[in-house]
Amino acid sequence: MTTKDTYTISDLAKEFDVTTRTIRFYEAEDLLKPARRGQTRIFSKGDRVRLKLILRGKRMGFSLAETRELFDLYDNSLKGSEKQLLLMLETLARKREQIEQQKKDIEMMEQEMDSAEARCRDALAELQKKAGRKASSSKESKATEAG
Amino acid sequence: MTTKDTYTISDLAKEFDVTTRTIRFYEAEDLLKPARRGQTRIFSKGDRVRLKLILRGKRMGFSLAETRELFDLYDNSLKGSEKQLLLMLETLARKREQIEQQKKDIEMMEQEMDSAEARCRDALAELQKKAGRKASSSKESKATEAG
DNA sequence: GATAAAGTTTACGTAAACGTAAAGGTGTTT
DNA sequence: AAACACCTTTACGTTTACGTAAACTTTATC
Known part of the structure; x- marks a missing residue:
């Protein structure tokens, strides 16, 4: 195998710089569904990808509800009735906008x-010009031009 | 004059589809500083621009605190000591990242x-192919190809 | 086998960003 | 002048997205 294929909660917490509380919260919100060995959570590569997507959503200003909606789109893009699929396409179009x-x-x-x-x-250059005049009046002066 | 150059709170609320409560909240947070005629708030074009920037920040996932920080950058880009200006450039660089x-x-x-x-x-095409077969077995069938 | 490290649940606390309601001032229009 | 529309302040309530602490179990290590 190339990399590890399961992770503990603190593995992921460290990798993505979030707390374990945060990860448990996402599970409580049904955004993550890690497996269990006894009581202990075991995260798969898929879970890891999910977490990455949640955090990307956050950076883009998405609420967890919006991210959940996107997950539903990804997960159900092959299922559902014609009506459901058409609704999904509309939702996708709105997201695109x-x-x-x-x-x-x-x-x-x-x-x-930029501006x-x-x-x-x-403003900085202006300050330094003044400082330059002050310096030259008391001592020496360097070249005025800057590369 | 091209357009109106002052606005009431509800003018702006309607234009930007927010509540007056929201606008008052932004003022309480020092993000807006409308003039007053008596008790009543009077918003200038500048205030209107500010509001637009706040809402843009929201769409980009910025907190009001982050937006306030940006406002400070814009407002103070001509003032401050050399040290202050250098700090501002650093802040700008972080924002750029x-x-x-x-x-x-x-x-x-x-x-x-896209995917x-x-x-x-x-999935939709698949459903419609099935529906097509069903239709053709009971009645007639149309062309299978789609533009 | 003690003990520390990491895991768990339960539950109350909190900051941000407003919502909502009460109680009242201003102004204009019928 | 009564009614209506719009403005104000004050203040408590709500949702989201976790933080923090307590109490407890499981796993690693010395």
């Missing part, structure tokens, strides 16, 4: 961060 | 949605 909005949001935020950073660097 | 991660997250999620949608459509 949401993602498209996020992309726009990200673009705009990047532009604003904030530019202003910030200008 | 966060955004980069989000882009990756979005890409992967899109791939998964979920494909499976979904396959």
Whole structure:
């Protein structure tokens, strides 16, 4: 085998930098369904992937309910009646719109961060110019130009 | 003037589909600082932009605290000591990393949605093929091919 | 076989982000 | 001036997503 194929709760907690409480909470919310050996939870590779997806959802601003909805989509994309499948396609379409909005949001935020950073660097340069004049009036001065 | 240049609280609430309670909450959290005429809040164009930014932050999964931090960056990008400005640049860099991660997250999620949608459509086609056979055995059948 | 380390359940606590309701001021329109 | 719409503050309630602590069992190790 390439890697381990089962994990303890603290294995995953360490790997993904969450607490065991968090992982147990996700199980209580039916987002994870680890096997048991006696009382002890045993996580499979699939469980590990699930956890990774939950945390990705969090980074994207999804609630656990939304992530659960996505899991249902993935899990049931082969089952269900025609009506169910059509509903799923609609849900997928809505999620796609949401993602498209996020992309726009990200673009705009990047532009604003660019401009904030530019202003910030200008202000810094200004400060250093003043400091430079002060230094040259008391001692020596270096080149004014910067690469 | 091109558009209105002041707004009531319910103007903004309607435009952005939030409650007035939400807007008042943002003011209490110092994310908005509307003017007052007597007791009544009067929102400027700047306030309106702020609100838009807050809601964009929400869509991106930012907490109000994170959004406030960004506001501070924008507002203070021209002020502060050299040390402060350098700290701001670091904060900006961290935000950029966060955004980069989000882009990756979005890409992967899109791939998964593609595959979920494909499976979904396959399952649908399968169902319709069966329905087609059933129909043809009792009555007539239409073309099997789909555009 | 003691004891420490990691696992478990149960249960109360908490921060964030509002919802909801009460009680009242302002203003305008019929 | 009565009624209605919209504004305000104050304050307690609610949901989500865990944190924290207590009490207990199972597993590893010396």
